Amino acid sequence: MDSLIESFLEFKEVNAGRSVRTVQVYRLALNRLAVFMGDRGLLEASQDDLLAYTGPYLHKMGLAPGSRFTHIVAVKEFYKWAASTRKISTSPAASVPYPARGQSLQRVMTLKNAEKLLWAADFQTFEGVRDGAMLALLIGCGLRVTGLVDLNTSNIIEDELDGKVRLLLKVKEKGNKERKLSIPPEADLLLRMYMASEELKHIDRTLPDGDQVLFVTVRNRNVPAHDYHGEKRRFNRRSVLMMVKKHGENAGIPEDQLHPHALRHLFGTELAEEEVDILVRQRLMGHADPKSTAIYTSMAMRKLTRESDRGNPLTKMRTPVTDILKRLNKDG
Structure with a gap:
């Protein structure tokens, strides 16, 4: 069987x-x-x-x-x-129903907390620079964790965009679909710092095909020292979660935001806040269904708040606190 x-x-x-x-x-x-x-x-x-x-x-x-x-x-x-494949005549599972599922609320890390998380890494150490580069890609490219940990050096390519040399990212995630993303300048620089670090040069991360694991671990108690090279140096999904939790707790970020996917949700929400075209957002997020992308429009609270403040009835009438608000806004 x-x-x-x-x-x-x-x-x-x-x-x-x-x-x-x-x-x-x-x-x-x-x-x-x-x-x-x-x-x-x-x-x-x-x-x-x-x-x-x-x-x-x-x-x-x-x-x-x-x-x-x-x-x-x-x-x-x-x-x-x-x-x-004619191993059976008909599928006995065809009519098996799916369980009813409530729609869970998306966990989104706030911009302020994402900034605190990025600064929590110790950039005086190799591990800190590595963590900073990983966090920058999660925040700035909206990567799924699987896409992040599966990266090899061949997935990083250089190209000239608008007269400037930029790093691009070839990433495979759900359904083994590949998409190409431009890396934001901040993540670009952090990634270059990591790849140029002296410590990385002394780590054997070469794969059988000659490629190299991009993000490496520095210790693994479950792997003997003589076998700790190549693929076994690769970060895994659980390690990314632990890394986010460690830095997040040190930065005082609420526990419900300490998940790598909360950074992906931040990326999608910020695209919606800036009114990026939904088809562009769909491509950047790697969504097969535009309905998945549309969810982030409802999460774009700054945009919703601006529109509400501009159009709601209270802004068009004199209220008991109108004068106070005017003074506060003027002072602010």
Whole structure:
């Protein structure tokens, strides 16, 4: 049965272009299903079996609706593939419903806190310069964490834009889709400082194809010293989260903003604040669906506040505090 799951996962990664992260989620969901089925094979599952697995079974495991949703996607995709390759006649998962999910509020780091976070890194140290460069790319390019940690030196290219030499970024994220981004001047300089650091020159981060890992760790207790090179030097998603939390806590930033994705939300919100065209925003954010991009328009509070202040009825009448506000605005 393991070989069946692996054949499906290979198809999704190679033929369908799913990301490594998506394949990992699919593998987890299907291995859990195999445990649920016991002595019976996955191809023997009925619709009732799948309803029991995706409903009560996963719920008792403590999975929230959002996590169950991804498991159901994996199950549906697996049996769709099994039917298309004639391993079964029809998919028993076709009518399995998705759980209802409440829409969670996006966690956005404020501009002020993002500035504090960036300054929290110790730029007198190699690790501080590295962290500053990573944070600048998260803030200034809106990268997903997977896109950040997967970067190699070949993903950084130089080009001339408006008569100036600028660094550009080739990044692959969801669905293994590649997009090219210009790196803001501030992130550009921090990245150049990191890549030029003397410490980095002495770290073996070369990959089998001759490329090099971009952002490296300096210690890993789980890897023997003789094996600590190349791919095993790469930062992982959890390390980025821990780095953001460490600097954020030191800077006194509220805990609900201490997540790398909060920086991506800041990037999207600021694009909306500046009324960047939604198609441009969609490309910069790497969204397949413009509806995902449109969410940030509703989060652009400075723009909404300006428009509200300009057009609301209270600004067009004399109120008990109108004179006070005028004096305060004049003094300010």
